[in-house]
Amino acid sequence: MPPNDIPSEAVSGSPYTTRKKSKRYRMVALDLDGTLLSSNGTLADVQAEYLRGLSEKGFILCLATGRSARRTYDHAAKLQIPRLPIVCNNGARGLVWSPGKSEDDPVIADQFQFLVPKGVAQRAIDLANKHGFFLQYYYRDSVYANEKSESHYTCTKKYTERRGIRIQHIEDDYQEMLDKDQLPTKLLLLFDSSVDYDNALQATNDAFGPSEATIVPGSWKWSRFLEILNASNNKGMGLQHMCEQLKVPLDEVIAIGDANNDIEFLQMAGLGVAVKNAVPEVKEIADVTLDFTNDDHGPMRILQELEEKGELDFHHGRR
Structure with missing residues (x-):
């Protein structure tokens, strides 16, 4: 089913009237497990297609995960977005992924690393x-x-x-x-x-x-x-450092997640979104809780709704 055929009622009530900052967003940072990926650990074709389309229009996408870098590359390869920012290891490493000669040989440009000190x-x-x-x-x-x-x-x-x-x-x-x-x-x-x-x-x-x-x-x-x-690291700090590299203001970023390691991540962004299957602690701090789970393509649905409302900024071009 094409993405635009999916209903866009993605949130409960009218949460957008409560936002204190900009209502236009130029980037989304997506957690993987339990959020963008389905319960069987796969990225649905319909979501990959929709996200690729947003990127082609100039919207910035970023993956943000507790996974190691290598365990994100297969999903990056499916998205096929040139220069895809990835925050991995719960914010300890940031890189930009680009397609290489094969899925197993991407071009990786490191942006930052926060290493565990030798004594620790x-x-x-x-x-x-x-x-x-x-x-x-x-x-x-x-x-x-x-x-x-x-x-x-x-x-x-x-x-x-x-x-x-x-x-x-x-x-x-x-x-x-x-x-x-x-x-x-x-x-x-x-x-x-x-x-x-x-x-x-x-x-x-x-x-x-x-x-x-x-x-x-x-x-x-x-x-x-x-x-x-x-000690200075979490997914929220990783998002902040990636945004500094990309020169994207944090209040123009949407963060979507589900687990306890996403709390600082959602708090750091201009719009923090919890999928329906998120743990209670994440829903409590989120600006928006979706009526849809990861298996219902929740991230795509909220982005569709924001796009229809004119709240996604496509004017900065692909970075």
């Missing part, structure tokens, strides 16, 4: 060793792991199968990478059902003060996890 990374490694936690180390486009138990190897297998990225096994507890100052954009503590998650969360919070690291809890259907980031 070392303390996270020590924490994992002390408690037997499974720790993943994100460096550039790769994910590294030092599996030490059958449980760790099971986590690696499930992660590889279900998250679509291969983990590189290393033997030395990341020491060689630290010695070379190959610092991570994030560290991930991944727990299966054998680990008491509440105790793991407490131990992690006890290990790092709020001025030392940002701790982001999360879950998948098969596991729970804790992300360890640079």
Whole structure:
């Protein structure tokens, strides 16, 4: 079904009259899992087509996700938008993706990175060793792991199968990478059902003060996890830094998300939008909560409505 054949009643009531700032937006930043992607992790053809059309008119699109960079490239390839801004690793890295010779060989232009300091990374490694936690180390486009138990190897297998990225096994507890100052954009503590998650969360919070690291809890259907980031970093700050690179005022940006790591992201934007399936904490801070879920193509529907109301700015041209 063509995008314009889909009804545009995307929001409850008339939220636009309550906006304090500009009612014209030149950019949208889209979370992936639970927001732009359907529940099976795919980007619907109808949404990809509509978003590509917005870009061709001069509207700016940006992907913003907790995923690593490499795990965004297949969706960027489907969008086929030249110079697509991507904020990944929960705001720790920003880049611009462009089509390359193949889907596996895109042209990547890094814009910024907020690395985990060496001392924090070392303390996270020590924490994992002390408690037997499974720790993943994100460096550039790769994910590294030092599996030490059958449980760790099971986590690696499930992660590889279900998250679509291969983990590189290393033997030395990341020491060689630290010695070379190959610092991570994030560290991930991944727990299966054998680990008491509440105790793991407490131990992690006890290990790092709020001025030392940002701790982001999360879950998948098969596991729970804790992300360890640079203390000054979150998705909202990542969006701010990307907008600085693009010279786009934040009050002219729409941010759409669903999960707890999207709270600062929605608060940073001029218009924060929660899909219907968002967690209550996100709906509470959002400017608009959609009547449609990610499986109902909620992001496309709100953008269609804003476009019909003349609230999308196409006059700045593609960047």
